[in-house]
Amino acid sequence: MRRLTSYLTRLFASDALILFGIVCFLLWLVNCLRSFDVVSVKGQGFGTLALQALYTMPPLALSFFYICVGIGVVRALTALQTSHELHIIHTSRGVSGLWRAAIVTCAGAVAMVLILAHMIEPLANRQLNRLSAEVAADLVSSTLKPNRFTQVTPGVILLIGGRADGGVITEFFADDRRDPETRRTYIAASARVVSVGEDYVLELRDGALQYTEADGRYSEIRFSRYDVSVESLAQQVAQIDVLSETDSFALITRALDTGWEPGLVKRLLDRSAEGLRVLGLVLLVVAVAGFPSGNRMRFRLPLEALVMLVAFGERGISAYSPLGTGTGAFALIIAGAAILAVRLWPRRPLAAVTP
Incomplete structure (x- = not known):
């Protein structure tokens, strides 16, 4: 040069x-x-x-x-x-x-x-x-204070009733309003955060999943066990863009x-x-x-x-x-x-x- x-x-x-x-x-x-x-x-x-x-x-x-x-x-x-x-x-x-x-x-x-x-x-x-x-899993499993509403990410609010032995959460409640068309509410008698490889899963037991549409329609699904990805609750959007990562x-x-x-x-x-x-x-x-x-x-x-x-x-x-x-x-x-x-x-x- x-x-x-x-x-x-x-x-x-x-x-x-x-x-x-x-x-x-x-x-x-x-x-x-x-x-x-x-x-x-x-x-x-x-x-x-x-x-x-x-x-x-x-x-x-x-x-x-x-x-x-x-x-x-x-x-x-x-x-x-x-x-x-x-x-x-x-x-x-x-x-x-x-x-x-x-x-x-x-x-x-x-x-x-x-x-x-x-x-x-x-x-x-x-x-x-x-x-x-990881932050959301730590928040749910150990940091989240009982009987206090906490925002995990904009649009997602969590509430727990208390903690039991073995990391079990009692009276779990989560409100997801990230999707403007659908509001989802998770209600469970107990919950627990489980590590699956590099991912974290929230095990909900004896509860219900409620959907409220934008036009006012309401539906409810009752379950004995329901697994929710912690990553899906920690994102600012309801659906994860796989191509972006x-x-x-x-x-x-x-x-x-x-x-x-x-x-x-x-x-x-x-x-x-x-x-x-x-x-x-x-x-x-x-x-x-x-x-x-x-x-x-x-x-x-x-x-x-x-x-x-x-x-x-x-x-x-x-x-x-x-x-x-x-x-x-x-x-x-x-x-x-x-x-x-x-x-x-x-x-x-x-x-x-x-x-």
Whole structure:
């Protein structure tokens, strides 16, 4: 790698990584504050709190990683513009080094975001679900106070009458309102938490399962024994998304064995779209800020703010487009390529004016 390419790559990457590290740390602190009920209500220590906040970071990191890369590149280009180094690069035929540095930075960022989307995020989701189940199992088996309503997760409230020998819970009650269409109520004379491999099961005995539909219909199922997965009670949603905690390699293996289901294909495409976002934003930033300018304006919008606005618009387009989550990324790529083509288009020299 030539010296100019190496120098520019270090500028682009260092600014992006520093900003990404700062944002990650701040968001981790915010997640710790939001999950502080784990310590205060559910009887867990700071280690559980910190680990739970860490497992929630990958989805958030995917949301702002490409923004950090875009801001890092635009800050480096703005600094080169201010110091007139960008002018020297263009006048001394060093533009190829600028393009190579942008390509290397973009390729490294795309590789990082694909690893984060296809491997790290599913692993973090799986570990978070397991940790939530362990916290819920500990809450039910030992921490939950008798005759006191306790919220395990938003929408799920537990109540026990007391505890007996052998970890048996007397007069168990659980109210599940996570599903807006159906309210489920578990009532049992006794209950016990049992470990089955790496999972936890709540054994309910001599009770009833009551369903209340949104239209007012009511049904009841009485049982002598009913097993409930503790993980299902610990989730913020009523149904567990299995695909979200399965890495892409396992999804591809599953698809080759059982067929390419539409939901599975959509999940793989959504994860791959994160790499297109990085490519589109870097291309647009280089097209806008990669050329020297001598224009002076009283008020000038910071390019960092422009990157934020563009990223916000891209997220909006991707969220509401019927074509999929990659629509906004393709729009960025097209816009960046168009601006770059206009700025690189050869212009005819002006004719000399003689007096």
